[in-house]
Amino acid sequence: VAIGVLGAGQLGRMLALAGYPLGLEFAFYDKPVNAPAAHLGQYFSSCQQGDALAQFLAVAGVVTYETENVPLSLAEQIAKHKRLYPGIQSLRLGQNRIAEKKLFKQLNIPTPAYQEVHNEAELKAAVADIGLPAVLKTVTLGYDGKGQILLKEEADLARAWQKLQGDPLVVEAFVYYQREVSIIGVRNRESEMAFYPVTENYHHQGILRYSLAPAPALLGAIADQARQYMAVLLTHLNHIGVLALELFETEQGLLANEMAPRVHNSGHWTINGAVTSQFENHLRAIAGLPLGSTALCQPYAAMVNIIGSYGNTRAVLAIPGAHLHCYGKEARPGRKIGHINLTAQTEQQQQALMRQLAAYLPPSAPVLA
Ligand SMILES: Nc1ncnc2c1ncn2[C@@H]1O[C@H](COP(=O)(O)OP(=O)(O)O)[C@@H](O)[C@H]1O
Numbered sequence: 414v415a416i417g418v419l420g421a422g423q424l425g426r427m428l429a430l431a432g433y434p435l436g437l438e439f440a441f442y443d444k445p446v447n448a449p450a451a452h453l454g455q456y457f458s459s460c461q462q463g464d465a466l467a468q469f470l471a472v473a474g475v476v477t478y479e480t481e482n483v484p485l486s487l488a489e490q491i492a493k494h495k496r497l498y499p500g501i502q503s504l505r506l507g508q509n510r511i512a513e514k515k516l517f518k519q520l521n522i523p524t525p526a527y528q529e530v531h532n533e534a535e536l537k538a539a540v541a542d543i544g545l546p547a548v549l550k551t552v553t554l555g556y557d558g559k560g561q562i563l564l565k566e567e568a569d570l571a572r573a574w575q576k577l578q579g580d581p582l583v584v585e586a587f588v589y590y591q592r593e594v595s596i597i598g599v600r601n602r603e604s605e606m607a608f609y610p611v612t613e614n615y616h617h618q619g620i621l622r623y624s625l626a627p628a629p630a631l632l633g634a635i636a637d638q639a640r641q642y643m644a645v646l647l648t649h650l651n652h653i654g655v656l657a658l659e660l661f662e663t664e665q666g667l668l669a670n671e672m673a674p675r676v677h678n679s680g681h682w683t684i685n686g687a688v689t690s691q692f693e694n695h696l697r698a699i700a701g702l703p704l705g706s707t708a709l710c711q712p713y714a715a716m717v718n719i720i721g722s723y724g725n726t727r728a729v730l731a732i733p734g735a736h737l738h739c740y741g742k743e744a745r746p747g748r749k750i751g752h753i754n755l756t757a758q759t760e761q762q763q764q765a766l767m768r769q770l771a772a773y774l775p776p777s778a779p780v781l782a
């Protein structure tokens with residue numbers, strides 16, 4: 414039997430790459446005919462003839478997903494026949510910003526002020542309450558900053574409403590954070606939990622550009638707080654698999670931005686930088702295996718996303734400690750098509766290596782300053 418994966422993008426591909434050494438086999442279910450993971454296991458495309466879903470389920474044992482945008486009805490249907498990990502609860506909450514924020518509040522995890530809005534009058538009223546700047550976001554299906562608009566002044570409201578109306582929307586306070594961080598946790602079928610070091614993340618125009626692990630100069634108390642939030646979420650959700658939590662670090666402490674019930678871009682550094690990658694630990698968790706160590710294998714690690722075009726990958730591979738990960742995707746502006754992982758012995762070395770990757774970073778990246 415194979416591990417069934419809903420979605421055959423780069424995350425599914427990296428799951429398979431991590432699973433082969435464990436003797437695991439894979440089956441993927443997705444729409445496109447040429448998906449990044451299509452050749453890494455049996456592939457069932459819903460665009461091809463025949464009942465691809467039934468064929469997929471016939472070969473899949475445990476089923477997981479690489480994206481939270483799996484239709485809930487499909488997940489519920491699958492969960493009737495198969496073990497689906499992470500479970501329906503994690504998926505349902507993780508695909509809806511309002512549900513996530515309600516959960517954060519319920520579990521005493523601070524989150525920015527927000528209001529659900531159904532019409533332009535409600536948007537105006539919400540902004541009057543929350544203040545400007547604020548961010549208007551679609552409640553579902555957003556990624557890489559898509560489906561959100563920054564509201565700076567009153568005049569932005571009507572235009573933003575015109576653009577996003579039709580989908581359920583939420584408006585939230587703009588956070589003047591010091592930086593963005595994330596924590597990735599994992600919980601297995603025996604309720605064992607493990608946590609990766611808190612990572613610093615830099616986003617540009619809504620897209621993650623790089624991650625540094627561990628987050629530089631992070632106070633121990635803040636790291637403990639992030640771990641505690643993750644532990645509470647994993648336990649409350651009875652979550653099995655990897656869970657990612659994106660946070661804003663502010664002067665008042667951490668504010669939860671969003672969570673993802675899956676392996677996460679801010680954990681890609683773990684492939685080369687941690688004893689056990691997030692992908693391997695996700696598989697261990699859902700396959701009923703013991704978790705592996707989440708410790709760094711060198712004191713410092715980093716990840717730089719390759720966006721739009723591959724650039725000079727020969728030069729990248731000439732950098733000591735640099736590892737290239739290509740997703741087999743067609744290069745297109747603004748599209749994540751790969752990433753580069755770095756490991757280093759010292760923070761100075763990590764910073765120097767990051768500067769060698771300047772061609773892959775926006776000029777505004779703090780790490781280049
Ligand atoms: N309320 C906010 N205040 C400040 N920056 C924000 C806020 N919401 C989002 N952002 C910025 O936009 C990025 C993407 O937003 P996010 O809500 O994480 O959506 P997604 O990752 O699904 O596209 C964040 O990582 C952050 O850089």
Ligand SMILES: [Mg+2]
Pocket residue numbers: 659671
């Ligand atoms: Mg995000």
